[in-house]
Amino acid sequence: LKAGLLDEIAAAGDVAALEQVRVAALGKQGSVSGLLKTLGAISPDERKAEGPKIHALRESVTEALAARKAALEGAALDARLAAETIDLSLPAPELPRGSVHPISQVMDELAEIFADMGFAVATGPEIEDDWHNFTALNMPESHPARAMHDTFYFPDRDANNREMLLRTHTSPVQIRSMLRHGAPLRVIAPGRVYRSDSDATHTPMFHQIEGLVIDKGIHLGHLKWTLETFLKAFFEREDIVLRLRPSYFPFTEPSVEVDVGYTLVNGKRVVGGADGWMEVLGSGMVNRRVIEFGGLDPDEWQGFAFGTGVDRLAMLKYGMDDLRAFFDGDVRWLSHYGFSA
Numbered sequence: 001l002k003a004g005l006l007d008e009i010a011a012a013g014d015v016a017a018l019e020q021v022r023v024a025a026l027g028k029q030g031s032v033s034g035l036l037k038t039l040g041a042i043s044p045d046e047r048k049a050e051g052p053k054i055h056a057l058r059e060s061v062t063e064a065l066a067a068r069k070a071a072l073e074g075a076a077l078d079a080r081l082a083a084e085t086i087d088l089s090l091p092a093p094e095l096p097r098g099s100v101h102p103i104s105q106v107m108d109e110l111a112e113i114f115a116d117m118g119f120a121v122a123t124g125p126e127i128e129d130d131w132h133n134f135t136a137l138n139m140p141e142s143h144p145a146r147a148m149h150d151t152f153y154f155p156d157r158d159a160n161n162r163e164m165l166l167r168t169h170t171s172p173v174q175i176r177s178m179l180r181h182g183a184p185l186r187v188i189a190p191g192r193v194y195r196s197d198s199d200a201t202h203t204p205m206f207h208q209i210e211g212l213v214i215d216k217g218i219h220l221g222h223l224k225w226t227l228e229t230f231l232k233a234f235f236e237r238e239d240i241v242l243r244l245r246p247s248y249f250p251f252t253e254p255s256v257e258v259d260v261g262y263t264l265v266n267g268k269r270v271v272g273g274a275d276g277w278m279e280v281l282g283s284g285m286v287n288r289r290v291i292e293f294g295g296l297d298p299d300e301w302q303g304f305a306f307g308t309g310v311d312r313l314a315m316l317k318y319g320m321d322d323l324r325a326f327f328d329g330d331v332r333w334l335s336h337y338g339f340s341a
């Protein structure tokens, strides 16, 4: 019986077959279990003689089963490891890569260009009060310019009983910078602004960059040079031509609107040359009242300020034509303009 069982154990090809052999030998109805049961029916002397033999048989069979099981499991593991071999020399599958959004990219470029001219970056809250957004910029409560801003107001006032709103431009950062740092001052303030307006060229949220210089003896020539230098660096062209038109903003006096010349290439406007004009920014000499609201003496300090739409600058630079696409988050659109892998 022993030799037969050991042969069967050796012949079991997998764990399931081995289990069948185990049940046939050691299970309740098994051959070895049957032998053990016979011990109860025989005389004590016979039991003394037969008992150890039968127990030794059960021992051997149990050991052989365990050894065979370990061998089978080891072989199964080896086979799996062999099948799962990873070839480290194969190229990895390409993963989709994210990239910097064109607006962020343009804001970074602008910060870098202005840093070269000695401007620091200033920030202010997007949830503003009407004093910083309007009053201190020389737009008192009844001022008609307030109505032109399509402002998003909050229902509740703040602790100073000021009306709260989403800032409609980055100009309140002019006031915050003067109050915080005094003069002289050379800052840009890039950021989000909000107006209740939406079509192909307007989104309710868009981006502006503000510039403010406060120093002694500042005049329009400084403003023109700064804007020319900035636009040449941004559009990476020497043939940038500017046209300054008299305009009106409550916070600058005099105020100038700045157009940049363009050439038509395949029906598209390309910045450079002067076949036609596009308005790119608003600017002017900081109004005396605004310098006062900033806590400075306008007889001692003068300055210029400008503000422009970052989204529009990005569209012009990269030849995009729908502003809304910037905020749709469509990866196909972004990758078309080289902004995603």
Ligand code: PHE
Pocket (backbone or CB within 6 Å): 168, 169, 170, 171, 210, 249, 252, 282, 283, 284, 305, 306, 307, 308
């Ligand atoms: N704040 C103005 C606007 O949003 C732009 C501007 C800024 C004009 C600074 C003059 C000086 O239209």
